[in-house]
Amino acid sequence: MSIAMLPDPPSRPERSFEIVARRITAMIQASYGIGQRLPAERDLAKTFGVSRPTVREAILSLAMAGMLKVRSNSGVYVISRQETPDVHALEGFGPFENLEARQLIEPQIAAIAAQRASETSFAQLAEALAMMRWEHAQGREADTSDHRFHVVLAEATGNGTLVSICDSLWRAQTESGIWQEIHNHMQMEDYRPMWVRDHEAIFEAVQARNPRKASHAMTRHLNNIRDALMVASNAKSMAAPKSSTNSAKKTR
Ligand SMILES: [Zn+2]
Numbered sequence: 001m002s003i004a005m006l007p008d009p010p011s012r013p014e015r016s017f018e019i020v021a022r023r024i025t026a027m028i029q030a031s032y033g034i035g036q037r038l039p040a041e042r043d044l045a046k047t048f049g050v051s052r053p054t055v056r057e058a059i060l061s062l063a064m065a066g067m068l069k070v071r072s073n074s075g076v077y078v079i080s081r082q083e084t085p086d087v088h089a090l091e092g093f094g095p096f097e098n099l100e101a102r103q104l105i106e107p108q109i110a111a112i113a114a115q116r117a118s119e120t121s122f123a124q125l126a127e128a129l130a131m132m133r134w135e136h137a138q139g140r141e142a143d144t145s146d147h148r149f150h151v152v153l154a155e156a157t158g159n160g161t162l163v164s165i166c167d168s169l170w171r172a173q174t175e176s177g178i179w180q181e182i183h184n185h186m187q188m189e190d191y192r193p194m195w196v197r198d199h200e201a202i203f204e205a206v207q208a209r210n211p212r213k214a215s216h217a218m219t220r221h222l223n224n225i226r227d228a229l230m231v232a233s234n235a236k237s238m239a240a241p242k243s244s245t246n247s248a249k250k251t252r
Pocket residue numbers: 146149150199221252
């Protein structure tokens with residue numbers, strides 16, 4: 001089939017947080033006034049038949065649009081009853097939506113890399129790890145080395161399509177407005193030792209040519225990121241100003 005015969009690509013696909021944000025907005029229009037507290041996150045997840053992380057993203061998007069206020073140890077309150085809060089303008093996919101896609105793809109990448117990686121790949125992975133440790137030792141985030149580690153792993157599969165997917169998932173994460181908002185509330189220094197251990201475990205399994213272990217290690221890494229994001233985006237963390245003066249922005 002030639003390109004000319006393909007249907008037009010879909011315009012930007014609708015993000016899951018946007019759909020849920022719209023349903024929360026309709027619910028507020030129907031039965032909530034200014035100052036009223038919304039039901040708990042787990043109840044909203046049940047009502048809408050979606051995961052808690054998706055509800056979390058929707059609530060954050062509405063808070064960023066000035067419609068909701070997250071209060072520490074108390075809950076989420078309506079502060080404005082806009083009919084169409086501008087969550088559509090938020091850049092990128094929700095971080096949990098993006099992580100779900102990474103969970104489907106990157107453990108497989110790690111498994112294939114364990115079978116196919118060359119000595120050059122091992123050296124490049126070791127180099128990215130060394131850079132990560134050095135950046136952390138300087139009290140800095142390891143954006144570049146972390147990105148590099150995941151892309152080198154994809155390159156080790158020898159499949160260019162996987163490299164491109166891995167790279168675009170990473171970029172989608174960095175561009176996400178909700179991701180950036182959560183990171184502003186994250187105590188990065190608490191997580192650094194775990195990020196290094198996670199990547200070391202992936203590296204060791206790939207070097208040992210153990211696909212199953214490599215896949216598990218990648219799954220664990222992505223689960224750890226998801227859990228850290230859930231903690232950083234809970235009501236308590238989002239409502240409280242970040243205590244650290246660290247200017248760290250991103251981690252994965
Ligand atoms: Zn990573």
